[in-house]
Amino acid sequence: MLPDGLEEEIDAHVRSLEEKTGKRFGDTSDPLLVSVRSGAAVSMPGMMDTILNLGLNDDATDGLARRTGNPRFASDSYRRLIQMYGEVVEGIPAHKFEETLTNAKLERGAQHDTELDQSDLTGLIGLYKSMFVQEVGHEFPADAREQLTRAIKAVFDSWDSPRAQVYRRTYGIPDDLGTAVNVVQMVFGNKGDESGTGVAFTRDPSTGEHGLYGEFLPNAQGEDVVAGIRTPEPLARMEQVLPQAYEQLLETMRRLEQHYRDMQDIEFTVEDNDLYLLQTRSAKRTAAASVKAAVDMVEEGLISPEEAIARIDPVQLDQLLHPMLDPTATWEVAARGLNASPGAASGRIVLDADTAEQRGKGGESVILVRWETTPDDIHGLIQAAGVLTAHGGMTSHAAVVARGMGKPCVAGCDALTIDMNTRTITLAGRELSEGDILTIDGGTGSVIVGEVPLVPPRVNDDLETILEWGDEHRRLKVRANADTPEDAAKAREFGAQGIGLCRTEHMFMAQDRLPVVQDMIMAEDEKGRRAALEQLLPMQQSDFEGIFEAMAGLPVTIRLLDPPLHEFLPDEEHAKDGRCARSSARRVRSTSGRARRRSSRSCIRSSGSRRSYGGCASSPFASRTRRRRTSTTCAGR
Secondary structure: OOOOOHHHHHHHHHHHHHHHHOOEEOOOOOEEOEEEEEEEOOOOOOOOOOEEEEOOOHHHHHHHHHHHOOHHHHHHHHHHHHHHHHHHOOOOOHHHHHHHHHHHHHHHOOOOHHHOOHHHHHHHHHHHHHHHHHHHOOOOOOOHHHHHHHHHHHHHHHHHOHHHHHHHHHHOOOHHHOEEEEEEEOOOOOOOOOOEEEEEEEEOOOOOOEEEEEEEEEOOOHHHHHHOOOOOEEOOHHHHHOHHHHHHHHHHHHHHHHHHOOOEEEEEEEEOOEEEEEEEEEOOOOHHHHHHHHHHHHHOOOOOHHHHHHHOOHHHHHHHHOOEEOOOOOOOEEEEOEEEEOOEEEEEEEOOHHHHHHHHHOOOOEEEEEOOOOHHHHHHHHHOOEEEEOOOOOOOHHHHHHHHHOOOEEEOOOOEEEEOOOOEEEEOOEEEEOOOEEEEEOOOOEEEEOOOOEEOOOOOHHHHHHHHHHHHHOOOOOOEEOOOHHHHHHHHHOOOOOEEEEEHHHHHOOOOOHHHHHHHHHOOOHHHHHHHHHHHHHHHHHHHHHHHHHHOOOOEEEEOOOOOHHHHOOOOOOOOOHHHHHHHHHHHHHHHHHHHHHHHOOOOOOOOHHHHOOOOOOOOOOOHHHHHHOOOOOOOO
């Protein structure tokens, strides 16, 4: 239901619009037609609904045909209204309208809807109206006011559509922000060869470069571009077919960018060679384009360096430090998971670590696909180009290890199932075999079937400029998390002023070191533990020498050995060593027992035990006395 008083306000504003246009909404001789569009405070491209050509019925279509002298245009607008109203307001599946339109084109021998003549469109309208009755149980509403009221309600409701909710979660847009609804007088890009519609960017959204970027579709309405019904032409083509409107567009683009002082994404319609703007908004852009545009706008005097810094999303900058999907390529996202570790990778599906190691060492790019990784998968993780898991979160084993290695990881992909018996996976209902190619984007959580071209990290002059401006204004020193000499050297390369956290346990996840750590953890006496530690000492000493050399006197904060057992020991099912299996079983029983005890009494823990003994009272480095004084044990961090 609309709020009290809103319908009266709508009526008042419709009357005002009628006075300005000299047309009347619902008139059958010269009807005023309107569109209903969303107006959210934060741009959500393509997520909200739109309905065009509201106000048409059988009689109004005849009146529009007489008034314009263009019966085909009038019928084309009417069939579009029935389709959009049916889809958005009544929920009729879009494919049913598309199938009907496709059949009409086949009967006519036409490739595009623009090749259908007046009689074809009249027949199509009849088919649409019959289908409307079959699907919803009543006829398409002829009353213009009813059309408008229900369209407004539907566009408000589209705020809570599944796709809009997913988009808001992805970009952190509050659910309670809500949307406005705009009722706008129609202009028509489908009136003939001197009309059309398009989208233009004031700068290239992929690179940030100056230049003409966009698409144009003659004799069409805006939804044709969005829905991909016809293939648009490059915007430069508009200069040849509609030169007057083209010049108006260039001047308008310049003025809009000067006014908003930001790259603009513009939707426009041309009706009989006159340009009309449907909307303008700050353009979505890649990280590279964001940096390039910000630096250029400072040089052009549009914004200050402080504004340029504020416009750069720090999270987005991470894209520039890892391989990325080529922004000029096209792809379709098959499923999404958690963006657990940035970067992108393409490779053949492998379902176990041994195969990943074998094929990876053979020079093949592979994506390790698992329910969730375990410490025993480390050799496969090392050789894989990327990791995809069905379970786990941002701090799962796969995510933590992949981030440490600088490999892309998508975790917790609910749409993924794995059948180890048939060596196949199912991704959002699509079955794939081991050896098929997947592409993952760990920065967005996207999973794509097939190979997508990648581009290398882009640390260029523009990024250096932004970082220099940031250094001039920042008040904090920046240190890195680094656990190996290689990580430390890379951190210095990127300007880190020391290491804020060196996690010594991460020094031992390499394939040749992990068994030694497991021997140390599972040692049954002090002699066995010391023997393992003697093997680990030179490894760690060498690492620290390399880290200190890379830091060249800068501070390094070291966390003493804190071995999280769930990362170093396999679960009971995968344990190859009997001692590990028994330890895993004890951990499970201990955890269950603690859960039961905590349900009946509060847990008393001696103060400081986590910090004093590396975060775990059952750590092999905790004294037996300390363990006795602690009422509970813990199996990990």
